[in-house]
Amino acid sequence: MLRYVLQRLLMTIFVIIAAAILIFTVMYFVPGDPAKIILGPEATAADLADVRHQLGIDRPFLVQLGSFMYNTFIKFDMGTSWFRNTSVFGGMLERIPRTFLLGFLSIVLTSLVGIPMGVNAATHHRKWQDKGVISFAMVFMSVPEFWVALLFIIFFSLRLNILPSFGIGSWKNYVLPILSGALAGIGGIARYTRSCVLEVVHADYITTARAKGVMERKVIYQHMLPNALIPVLTNVGTSFTRCIGGTIVMEKIFSFPGVGLYLSDAIASRDYPVIRGCVIVIAAFTAILMLLVDLSYGYVDPRIKAQYVKQSTKKGKIKNVA
Template structure:
């Protein structure tokens, strides 16, 4: 078990380092000079060159990359924003709770609605209940987040006046962003749960359970669902990572100053330290989410434990 987790941790480190290298390289070779954009149209050549020196843009690719990796992974310093002139880590810690406030309830909503929808559709395979449930899921997954967000603003804010349309404040400010973030995940979880349940629906042990006279509800939740959990767990883990990493659109529409909006503003302003830090944060968050999924695999699926236990025994022999 420990070897399994250690193996996943090593892969997580490789992924984080690889992501850091890729985003740094992409930004370095992106056309345009950030110093010119940040300095403004009234700056002269001397001011721009001085700003490039302050920002470290006058150094070579290897020098800049070495400085970035050293400061990030040795000193744990994500740098200072070129636009806001504030430490990036400090700003991320302020904005992160707002992103989590949207992402975590959206994930819980995904589970609360997506799993029952998938189970209901699978247990009514081929019937109108199945078609209706999957039709609703198809609508949810087909509607873009920003489009649903704009429609909700028009209806619940402009027309009915029930909810605020933008900004942060009390719980009412997060209702529409959470719903918009959750719709796609509900559909994905419903479809994945249905497919997983149908994969074990006609297995021999299910037939045996029914032949023993067990109630259908017990057959579903005691026999079907535990044996269909692996793909569902994967869907849940990737869904949570996708909600947080894809928060830029929702936060932009509702003007919520979270990590996603911070990244979007930095991209538009060529604020490279912020872009690198946000992408690195999303990479770490996604890697940790998938690590947790792998750890759940190890506890849920005895075959994984057996695989690593047998590998250890073979080495001793």
């Protein structure tokens, strides 16, 4: 088990390094001159060359890549923002908790509402509960999130004036971004849970459980759900990574100063160090989260857990027997 985790962590490091090289290369070849953006359209050729030299982007590709990798992975220095003149690391440190909280809360909301909705739909297959859940999911999965967000702003901020539409400061600022981001997720998880539960609803072991005299509620939550939950878990895991990496739209709409907004502003202004920093952090986050999701399978599905155990203890067992 421990060996497996270490192996996966090692893999994670390679993933992060690969992501760093990739984003550096892509940004190097993307058209657009940061020096021009910094100095404005009326800058002279000499000034531009001067700024390029200061930023270090007049050096050959491999030299730039080398110094970037050295700084990032050996000195753990992600550089300074070209526009804000603040350390990228500090900027990230400030923003990650906000985005993380936003993503975490919206995934909690998505799971807490979506999974029971899906279970309810499956156990009331083809009744009104089922149809209601399906319709809800269909509507909110088809409608673009930004449109829902705008409607929420009109309704809750402009008409009712009960929730702020931008900034951070109080818990109220989190409500609209979480809600408008979670609705599609709830629909998705509900639909997915529904189809997974429907697959086990007719399983023989469910009848066995009923034949033992187990209450229907316990049949659903102790016998059906653990078996249906394995694929749902992957889904929740991946949608969490989407929350962290993909809140760009939500953060932009609500002017929510998180990683997403940081990244989208940086892309607009060709702020290379910030872009790289954000991508590396998002990649690391995604990789670690996927590892956690994989490990959590073991706790839900004993068959997978047994595989981990087999790999690491089989040798020991044989020795003991001998």
